Amino acid sequence: MLSQSHNQRLREFQQALEQMYYKFGADDVARSAIQEQFQALKGLFITEIASISASDIPLDYASRWQSLKTEIHKQIRLLENDLMLLQASRSAQTAKLRQKGVCDRIGTLIDYCQGWLQQSQEQP
Secondary structure, eight states: OOOHHHHHHHHHHHHHHHHHHHHHHSSSOOHHHHHHHHHHHHHHIIIIITTOOGGGSOHHHHHHHHHHHHHHHHHHHHHHHHHHHHHHOOSHHHHHHHHHHHHHHHHHHHHHHHHHHHHHHHOO
C-alpha cells in the first residue's frame, strides 16, 4: 500500500485533524484562530498528502489511493466552506449548529485516514 514514510505523513495529517477536532469541540472556540488553524491543516494536506503520487503506490492500490485523496480534497474544500459559514454566524444558536457541522466534517476526514491506515496494517 503506502510506504512507511507515506503512512507516517498520513498519521501526521490525522493527528492534525484530531487536534483541530478537539479544539472545535470546545464550547468557546476562538473564531480568530479558526482560519489560521485551517490554513495550516490545508497546507499540510497539500505538501504531505496530495504530493503522494499514484506512481508512488503499488499498482494494486493506486486507484484506491487516488480515490481517497480526491475524497479528502473534496472534504477539505467543504470544511473550508463550513468554516466560512461558522465565522459568518450571527447568533449563538446558528454558530453552535455550524460548529457541530465542522466537527462532523473533521470526523469524516479522521475516519478516512484511520480506514486507510488500518487497511495498510492488515496487508502483508
